[in-house]
Amino acid sequence: xxxxxxxxxxxxxxxxxxxxxxxxxxxxxxxxxxxxxxxxxxxxxxxxxxxxxxxxxxxxxxxxxxxxxxxxxxxxxxxxxxxxxxxxxxxxxxxxxxxxxxxxxxxxxxxxxxxxxxxxxxxxxxxxxxxxxxxxxxxxxxxxxxxxxxxxxxxxxxxxxxxxxxxxxxxxxxxxxxxxxxxxxxxxxxxxxxxxxxxxxxxxxxxxxxxxxxxxxxxxxxxxxxxxxxxxxxxxxxxxxxxxxxxxxxxxxxxxxxxxxxxxxxxxxxxxxxxxxxxxxxxxxxxxxxxxxxxxxxxxxxxxxxxxxxxx
Amino acid sequence: xxxxxxxxxxxxxxxxxxxxxxxxxxxxxxxxxxxxxxxxxxxxxxxxxxxxxxxxxxxxxxxxxxxxxxxxxxxxxxxxxxxxxxxxxxxxxxxxxxxxxxxxxxxxxxxxxxxxxxxxxxxxxxxxxxxxxxxxxxxxxxxxxxxxxxxxxxxxxxxxxxxxxxxxxxxxxxxxxxxxxxxxxxxxxxxxxxxxxxxxxxxxxxxxxxxxxxxxxxxxxxxxxxxxxxxxxxxxxxxxxxxxxxxxxxxxxxxxxxxxxxxxxxxxxxxxxxxxxxxxxxxxxxxxxxxxxxxxxxxxxxxxxxxxxxxxxxxxxxxxxxxxxxxxxxxxxxxxxxxxxxxxxxxxxxxxxxxxxxxxxxxxxxxxxxxxxxxxxxxxxxxxxxxxxxxxxxxxxxxxxxxxxxxxxxxxxxxxxxxxxxxxxxxxxxxxxxxxxxxxx
Numbered sequence: 001x002x003x004x005x006x007x008x009x010x011x012x013x014x015x016x017x018x019x020x021x022x023x024x025x026x027x028x029x030x031x032x033x034x035x036x037x038x039x040x041x042x043x044x045x046x047x048x049x050x051x052x053x054x055x056x057x058x059x060x061x062x063x064x065x066x067x068x069x070x071x072x073x074x075x076x077x078x079x080x081x082x083x084x085x086x087x088x089x090x091x092x093x094x095x096x097x098x099x100x101x102x103x104x105x106x107x108x109x110x111x112x113x114x115x116x117x118x119x120x121x122x123x124x125x126x127x128x129x130x131x132x133x134x135x136x137x138x139x140x141x142x143x144x145x146x147x148x149x150x151x152x153x154x155x156x157x158x159x160x161x162x163x164x165x166x167x168x169x170x171x172x173x174x175x176x177x178x179x180x181x182x183x184x185x186x187x188x189x190x191x192x193x194x195x196x197x198x199x200x201x202x203x204x205x206x207x208x209x210x211x212x213x214x215x216x217x218x219x220x221x222x223x224x225x226x227x228x229x230x231x232x233x234x235x236x237x238x239x240x241x242x243x244x245x246x247x248x249x250x251x252x253x254x255x256x257x258x259x260x261x262x263x264x265x266x267x268x269x270x271x272x273x274x275x276x277x278x279x280x281x282x283x284x285x286x287x288x289x290x291x292x293x294x295x296x297x298x299x300x301x302x303x304x305x306x307x308x309x310x311x312x
Numbered sequence: 313x314x315x316x317x318x319x320x321x322x323x324x325x326x327x328x329x330x331x332x333x334x335x336x337x338x339x340x341x342x343x344x345x346x347x348x349x350x351x352x353x354x355x356x357x358x359x360x361x362x363x364x365x366x367x368x369x370x371x372x373x374x375x376x377x378x379x380x381x382x383x384x385x386x387x388x389x390x391x392x393x394x395x396x397x398x399x400x401x402x403x404x405x406x407x408x409x410x411x412x413x414x415x416x417x418x419x420x421x422x423x424x425x426x427x428x429x430x431x432x433x434x435x436x437x438x439x440x441x442x443x444x445x446x447x448x449x450x451x452x453x454x455x456x457x458x459x460x461x462x463x464x465x466x467x468x469x470x471x472x473x474x475x476x477x478x479x480x481x482x483x484x485x486x487x488x489x490x491x492x493x494x495x496x497x498x499x500x501x502x503x504x505x506x507x508x509x510x511x512x513x514x515x516x517x518x519x520x521x522x523x524x525x526x527x528x529x530x531x532x533x534x535x536x537x538x539x540x541x542x543x544x545x546x547x548x549x550x551x552x553x554x555x556x557x558x559x560x561x562x563x564x565x566x567x568x569x570x571x572x573x574x575x576x577x578x579x580x581x582x583x584x585x586x587x588x589x590x591x592x593x594x595x596x597x598x599x600x601x602x603x604x605x606x607x608x609x610x611x612x613x614x615x616x617x618x619x620x621x622x623x624x625x626x627x628x629x630x631x632x633x634x635x636x637x638x639x640x641x642x643x644x645x646x647x648x649x650x651x652x653x654x655x656x657x658x659x660x661x662x663x664x665x666x667x668x669x670x671x672x673x674x675x676x677x678x679x680x681x682x683x684x685x686x687x688x689x690x691x692x693x694x695x696x697x698x699x700x701x702x703x704x705x706x707x708x709x710x711x712x713x714x715x716x717x718x719x720x721x722x723x724x725x726x727x728x729x730x731x732x733x734x735x736x737x738x739x740x741x742x743x744x745x746x747x748x749x750x751x752x753x
Contacts, residue, residue, distance in 0.1 A: 057711055058403040059425020072749060077742065078719075143565020144577050165568035166513075168733070252514035254720075255567040256727045271400040273718035274424045274711055275750075276407075 051280035058274035069281035078257050079282065082265040087289070088172065089261060090241045093179045097236055098229075100180065101187025106221075108188065109195045119189070126185035134249035137178040141165050141250065165251055168258035175259050178246055183239065187232055194228030195221070234297035241290060262286050347384075347649055348438065355646035357388045360402075360412040362395035362633070365468075365591040365670055367598075372666030376659040383653070386646045396516050396571070399718075405638060413641035414650070416633050419703050420714040422454060422461035429461045430637040430644055432651070436460030439655050444676035447697035451674075452709060454634045462636035463651055466664075466671035469696030470521045470630055473578065473592055474585045476614045478506045487616045491529055491554060494619040498561035498585065506584035507563040512727040514720050515571040517631050522587055523722040524629035526551045528701060529621025534716060534747060535707035541751050543725070544744040550622070552729045552736040559730035567727050579609060587618060590669040590693050615692040630700040672696040712750040721746045 018024045052069055056062030073079045108119055125133060140147055141164035149161040164174045202220050211219065244263040247253060253260035253268065260268075262282055270279015364370040370392075377388050391412065393401055399418060405411030406425035422429060436454070440446050446454075450464030472487065479487060482500035498508045511518035527533070527543075530551035536542045559566075563583050566573075574586040579596060586592070593613050600607035617626055635654075637647040653659060655675070664673050665683045669690035673679055674697050684694035704713025716722075725743035728734040734742065 057424070059406040059428045076746075076749065078746065142576075143568055143573070144563065144580065144582050161564065163565050163568070166565040166731075171568065251568060252570060254514040254727070255512070256724050256731065256733060257720075267400075268718060269715070271403050273715035273750075274403060275715055 048280045049284055051277055052284045054277045056276040056280075058271075058276060062277055065277070069278050070285070072278065073281055073285065078260065079265065079285075081257050082253075082260040082262050082282075083285075085172065085259060086241060086261045086263075086286075089176055089179065089243070090237060090293075092176050093183065093240050094233065094237050096176070096180045097183045097187050097240075098233055101184050101232075102191055102229075104184060104188040105191035105195055106217075108192050119192070122188055123185045125182050126189075130182065130245040131249060133182055134178065134246045137174075137181075137246070138250055141174050141178075165259075166255055168255060171251060171255055171259050175246060175250055178250065179240060179243060182246070183236060186239075187236055190232040191225065191228060194225050194232075197228075198224045230297045234294055237293045237297075238290060241286065241293065348435065348652060349645040349649040351384050351386045351646035351649050352643045355386045355643035357386060357414060357641075357643060357646055357650055358391065358412040359388060359414040359416075359650075360391045360393060360398070360405075361416040362398050362418075363392045365395075365589065366594055366666075366668045368666035368668050369663070369670060372663045373654075376654055376663060377650075379659070380650055380653045384646070384649060386643075386650065388650060402636075409638075409640045411638065411640075413643060413647050414635060414637050416465055417462070417636055418631060418633055419717065420453065420709045422634055422636055423456055423709045424711060424714050426456050426461050428639055430639045430641065430647070431459055431461070432463060432637065432648060433458075433460045435648055435652055436463055439463065439652070439675060443655075443657070443678065447674055447676060449630075449700035449702055450632050450634070450697050452702050453632045456709075462634040463655060464674035464697075465633045465635045466667075466674060467696040467700055468517075468589050468631040468633065468670060469672050469693030470517075470587055470589055470628060471615045471617055471692035472585060472619075473588050473613060473615050475506070475609070475612050477612050478504065478584045479614075482506070487614070488619060491619045491621040495554070495557055495561075498558060501584045502561040507582075508558070508561050508585040509563045509566055509569070509574050509577050509583035510558070510587055511569040511571070511574055512559070512567040512723065512730060513569040513573070514723065515569055515573070517571050517589075518569070518574055518587065519571075519720065519723040520717060521629050521631075523726050524701075524703075525587070525618050525627070526555050526726060527722060528627040528629075528705065529618070529623060530554060531621075531623045533706050534704055534713075534722065535751060537706050539707040539712065539751055541744055541747045543722075543747055544740050547622075548740050549736055552726060552739060554621075555726045556730050556736070567731050579606065581605070581609060590615070590690065593689050594668055594670070613689065615689045617692050626699050627701050628696075628699065629703065630696050632697075632700065632702075669693045707751075712752070715750045716747050719746065719750070721750075 012020075018028075051062070053064055053066060054062035055065045055068070104122060108115070108122065112118060139145065143161065143163055143166055146161060146164060148164075149158070152158045153161070163170060165171045198221060202224075203216060206216055206220050242263050243261060244267065247259055247261055247264045248267070251259045253264050257265075262285065266279045266282035266286075268279075269275050269282060273279070361373075364373075374390065377390060381387055395418070398416065399421060401411070402415050402417045402421055403424070405415065406428040409428070436446070437460075440451075446464055447467075450467055454460055454462045454464040474487060478501060479497065482497060482504050484497050484500065488494045488497050501508060510522045512522070513519055527548060531547035532543065532545055532551050533547075534541065534543050563577065574583070574588055575592045575595065577583045578586045578588070578592060593610070593615065596606050596610035596613060600610045618628055620626055635651055637644065637651070641647050654663070657677075660673070660675065661678050661681055664671055664678060664681045667683075669683055669687070670693075672693060672695075673681060679694070679698075684690050702709055702713075703717050704710075707713065721743050724746075725739045728742070729736045729739040
């Protein structure tokens with residue numbers, strides 16, 4: 001006679017209950033990422049902010065001095081010059097990168113022969129390490145050996161070499177041009193990806209309604225591309241605002257600090273000069289600008305009504 | 313990496329010399345030579361040094377290191393960084409307490425983190441007594457409150473490098489010795505289409521060397537003996553006015569020059585007079601067989617010390633490098649033994665010889681090294697350690713002097729005035745304000 005089996009009701013273990021819980025599982029999956037962010041982002045950022053309120057120097061722990069570093073910076077002409085340079089550099093380079101990048105993306109979105117080849121070539125400036133392209137620009141802008149000066153002289157357009165990096169205005173324009181050259185591919189390729197997500201049927205419908213090419217761009221392309229533009233330009237602005245390598249290789253902030261950005265000045269004061277607290281204060285002073293750029297992008301460029309073709 | 317036949321021969325010769333040296337310097341023999349420190353069992357060292365400007369420097373340093381390894385069994389790994397990157401690397405190592413055991417640092421670096429460096433006073437005193445004493449300038453960079461924070465390794469001399477034929481063409485039979493004559497020469501050279509070129513840009517070495525020479529030769533100084541900022545003075549004003557006149561004789565663009573620009577312009581025949589280490593001459597000499605134009609320039613190159621200004625004596629900054637041991641090293645005795653070995657005779661004089669006049673001795677006994685007479689152009693660099701003036705003269709070395717130099721306060725002061733962005737008075741007042749921030753007034 002078969003013995004009837006008795007189902008033994010066992011309580012599930014804590015582990016299996018956790019594994020089945022949606023909340024705990026989600027928390028568990030988030031944990032590694034959160035730990036990485038805490039260790040590599042929050043801690044350094046927090047440490048930087050803390051250092052900016054201390055008089056820490058290389059090799060010597062500092063003490064809390066309140067806002068003294070910021071007070072010093074407030075009255076420091078070189079710091080304000082670096083703020084001006086950084087804003088000018090970021091705004092000019094970002095506008096140029098956006099205009100040229102969008103233009104390039106629109107061209108690459110057409111049915112061109114060797115389309116894939118051109119798309120790959122456009123990425124080259126982005127692929128080359130910044131320091132290498134900076135060295136190339138260093139030669140291009142050399143006061144004695146510039147190929148641009150040489151070419152223009154050969155063509156009879158100028159009678160003396162251009163002082164690219166020696167004159168403050170020229171130097172600012174030169175470093176902005178180098179940054180634009182390097183940054184265009186990122187904008188162009190990202191916007192190209194955005195362009196390809198726009199359904200062809202919308203263009204067809206608009207064409208049937210008699211829309212001109214400009215109207216197609218203004219009322220179809222631009223509104224649908226705006227979310228991608230917002231993200232792309234946010235990143236582009238952040239990359240440009242925090243640029244370091246180009247300036248460090250090309251000018252080290254010269255001539256007479258005309259190209260010093262906040263990032264390069266922070267390094268110069270904090271590491272080379274040993275004033276870690278002051279260097280950190282300069283770096284922290286960049287945060288409000290970066291936050292403003294992000295907020296503008298999210299709350300300005302991503303307005304739904306505008307994206308849908310409406311006015312303000 | 314490209315290997316030439318010459319490289320192979322040199323490497324083989326080096327290895328052979330190392331093997332011979334190793335046998336010669338057995339452990340006991342080394343002990344008899346006066347090794348003061350017994351390396352820890354299993355010790356391994358890592359040295360971070362600046363990339364050499366003269367290949368002979370690196371070759372000989374490696375050769376000497378090999379001999380040390382064969383004599384003691386202590387392996388030494390040697391890494392290189394561009395000389396301008398040494399300062400940030402050393403700063404990080406000092407701050408985080410991790411990195412190379414030994415490092416060749418620059419200028420006032422040891423004074424920025426004295427607590428992080430191993431006290432090598434015993435070794436410094438021993439070497440000083442044995443080899444005729446240390447030259448005062450390099451010793452000041454390496455010592456603080458009477459203690460050696462490191463060993464003064466070398467002074468990288470800086471001198472006028474010029475084209476003799478062009479100086480003669482300008483009507484000067486010999487190079488002027490004073491600043492007034494120098495200005496007249498540069499004017500004459502410019503008139504003949506051979507401008508001068510001195511760095512007004514953020515070149516750590518050349519920019520600072522030139523700016524300090526301008527200031528000190530006219531009697532100006534950044535701070536007084538007590539560390540009070542004294543840059544705003546009639547002497548500084550004269551220095552700036554002199555710089556303005558001299559700048560008119562320069563090739564355009566010197567305000568953007570970094571350390572390498574003057575070398576390039578000179579070797580391309582673009583400028584007639586620059587200030588530089590012997591490396592520019594060595595470059596021309598080494599490459600003259602491959603380039604007839606360089607051969608002609610090398611033949612025409614001459615060196616001399618910077619002209620003497622109203623102060624009546626030679627006063628220059630120069631780059632000084634100090635060998636330090638970080639106190640986090642697990643092998644302090646091995647590190648000290650290594651430095652002792654490298655500073656002893658014959659290693660140190662051999663290294664100075666091989667450095668081809670780029671590195672000037674810091675120990676007085678070695679000043680008669682044959683390298684200084686091996687080529688007439690070497691002589692201008694022979695006394696660099698004896699004549700240098702320390703950064704932040706006449707004040708103490710430390711955080712403030714290092715930060716003031718790192719922020720290019722002096723370089724910018726001259727650059728701003730010579731380019732017309734500020735009057736001499738304004739430039740001087742701005743430099744005073746910036747220096748005061750570091751000297752905390």
